[in-house]
Amino acid sequence: MAELNVGDQIPELRVTPDKYLPHRYAGASGDFNPIHIDDEFAKMVGLPRNILHGLYSMGLVAKANTALAGGDPRALKRLSVQMRGMGVPEQEIVVTGTVKAVDGDRVTVDTVATQGETALIKNAEAEVQL
Amino acid sequence: MTLKTDAVGKEWPATTYQVGREKIKEYANALGIDNPVHFDVEAARAAGYRDVVAPPMFAVVYSSPGVGPAILDPEVALNFAAMVHGGQEFEWGEPACSGDEITTSAKCLSIEEKGGKGFYVFETNSVNQDGAQVARGTWTLIVRGV
Numbered sequence: 001m002a003e004l005n006v007g008d009q010i011p012e013l014r015v016t017p018d019k020y021l022p023h024r025y026a027g028a029s030g031d032f033n034p035i036h037i038d039d040e041f042a043k044m045v046g047l048p049r050n051i052l053h054g055l056y057s058m059g060l061v062a063k064a065n066t067a068l069a070g071g072d073p074r075a076l077k078r079l080s081v082q083m084r085g086m087g088v089p090e091q092e093i094v095v096t097g098t099v100k101a102v103d104g105d106r107v108t109v110d111t112v113a114t115q116g117e118t119a120l121i122k123n124a125e126a127e128v129q130l
Numbered sequence: 131m132t133l134k135t136d137a138v139g140k141e142w143p144a145t146t147y148q149v150g151r152e153k154i155k156e157y158a159n160a161l162g163i164d165n166p167v168h169f170d171v172e173a174a175r176a177a178g179y180r181d182v183v184a185p186p187m188f189a190v191v192y193s194s195p196g197v198g199p200a201i202l203d204p205e206v207a208l209n210f211a212a213m214v215h216g217g218q219e220f221e222w223g224e225p226a227c228s229g230d231e232i233t234t235s236a237k238c239l240s241i242e243e244k245g246g247k248g249f250y251v252f253e254t255n256s257v258n259q260d261g262a263q264v265a266r267g268t269w270t271l272i273v274r275g276v
Contacts, residue, residue, distance in 0.1 A: 029190055059185075063162070073184065081219070
């Protein structure tokens with residue numbers, strides 16, 4: 001495990017959710033809110049199209065931080081996020097992070113998930129045990 | 131309109147979720163997580179887990195049924211149509227593994243108006259069959275135009 005210092009960038013995670021990802025995430029999570037899986041319904045309530053689940057985007061932030069510990073699920077101790085812009089399928093999401101504190105083998109990472117110009121997840125703070 | 135805050139402090143009956151291997155696999159696949167500890171029992175045991183282990187954010191799968199009744203409670207009177215999920219926090223304890231029975235209780239921490247929006251904050255506490263805490267969640271739901 002490479003040593004991390006305050007100010008270091010974590011490896012970037014890039015994911016392009018395909019057209020049917022919201023349906024698979026709905027099945028996996030149990031959240032079948034039609035704004036995520038029904039394009040017509042989403043447009044009817046004023047959205048540009050069916051949108052990604054905010055907790056899916058948070059899941060990507062968790063994945064990027066867990067990767068710091070080789071993907072060990074025990075490593076992620078805490079994750080706090082604010083969900084802001086709406087994510088859509090078929091457009092790349094980029095998760096980036098900066099180490100903001102190091103305490104022994106525990107690091108705190110400030111993480112952001114963006115899609116084009118839209119910030120999906122802001123002010124995400126992850127505590128990872130390395 | 132004044133925000134109804136009677137439900138602050140209210141607690142809801144706990145729900146129990148049984149974690150299964152196929153459900154963990156389905157969740158990991160949706161997130162594109164490929165660590166074998168989420169798919170293969172031998173790999174999970176070699177890494178020190180009782181059974182196939184869930185990714186951390188699988189917490190939403192076992193704790194959502196606990197927070198659902200709180201969000202829909204008429205006493206909370208949350209306008210579902212104007213709601214967005216504005217923030218979420220999880221703190222994790224014991225890992226969640228296949229076979230675990232995880233019991234989640236929910237509580238309303240606060241209901242506040244800020245800048246014409248209603249901020250509803252709920253807390254979930256999830257413990258496994260041994261009484262060990264698996265996750266504590268803080269759910270912030272924002273309602274526009276209150």
